[in-house]
Amino acid sequence: MAxxxxxxxxxxxxxxxxxxxxxxxxxxxxxxxxxxRAFVRERITRGESVILLxxxxxxxxxxxxxxxxxxxxxxxxxAAAPIYVLYDLFVDPASxxxxxxxxxxxxxxxxxxxxxxxxxxxxxxxxNRAAQSVYESLGWVRDEVFYTYSKSVxx
Numbered sequence: 454m455a456x457x458x459x460x461x462x463x464x465x466x467x468x469x470x471x472x473x474x475x476x477x478x479x480x481x482x483x484x485x486x487x488x489x490r491a492f493v494r495e496r497i498t499r500g501e502s503v504i505l506l507x508x509x510x511x512x513x514x515x516x517x518x519x520x521x522x523x524x525x526x527x528x529x530x531x532a533a534a535p536i537y538v539l540y541d542l543f544v545d546p547a548s549x550x551x552x553x554x555x556x557x558x559x560x561x562x563x564x565x566x567x568x569x570x571x572x573x574x575x576x577x578x579x580x581n582r583a584a585q586s587v588y589e590s591l592g593w594v595r596d597e598v599f600y601t602y603s604k605s606v607x608x
Contacts, residue, residue, distance in 0.1 A: 455511060456553055458560035461497065461504040461521065468518045469493050469504055476521075476543035480578075501525070503537075505560050507544070507553050519548035522557045524564070524573070534571035537561070542575070542584070554587050562591075576601060 461469050467490075474489035496502040507520040523541035528534070539561055544553045565573050575593070577584050589595070 455509060456519070456551075456556045457508050457510065458505050458557060459508060460564075461506040463494070463497050465504075465506055465518075466490060466494055466497070469506060469521055471515075472518065472521045472543055472545070473523075473541070475545065476541055479543065496523070502540075503564065505557055505564070507557055515545065516547065519551075520544035520553045520557055522561055524561055526570075527574075529571060532571050535569065537565045537568075537570050537573045539573050539575040549583075554584070555591065558587065558591055 470486060470490040470493045473493050474484055474486045477489065478484055493504070497504065503524045503526075505522050505524070506518055508518055509516060512519075520543055521541070522539060522543075524537040525540055527536050527538050529536050539558075542554060542557060544557075561573065575588070577588070585595070
C-alpha cells in the first residue's frame with residue numbers, strides 16, 4: 454500500500470462524508486450520511502477545518518481512500534500561540550495495520566509545522582489502545598496533569 458495524503462476539497466465531499474459517517478458509527482452514533490455530508494461540506498466551504506485524506510492511487514473503489522483526519526485550528530492561551538486540535542482520525546477497518554493512521558498523523562504534523570502551529574492536541578477513548586500505541590510511537594505524550602471535561606448545552 455503506497456499511501457499518500459492531501460488536503461480534501463469540495464470535490465472529495467462524497468468520499469470524506471462516507472468516511473466521516475463510518476467514523477461516527479465507530480463512536481456508536483447512528484448512521485446518517487446526509488448529516489455527515491452537510492457537516493463536512495460546511496467545514497470545507499467555511500474553511501473551519503483542514504481535512505487530510507489518505508489516498509492509495511493503485512487501489513480502486515473504497516480502498517482508494519482508506520482514511521482521513523480532521524484538524525481544527527485553535528489557540529493555546531498559555532503559550533500565546535496557534536495550535537491544531539486533531540479531532541477526527543479514522544481508518545477503514547479493511548486498511549488498518551497498514552500504516553494509514555501513521556501516515557495521516559505524520560502528514561498532520563508536517564502541515565502543522567508548515568502553518569506555524571505550536572503543537573497539536575488530541576483525545577481518544579481510554580479503551581482505544583491500538584490508537585494510543587500509534588500516538589505514543591510517534592512521540593505524542595499523554596497528559597497526566599489535566600482532566601478534560603465536557604458539557605452539553607441546549608439552545
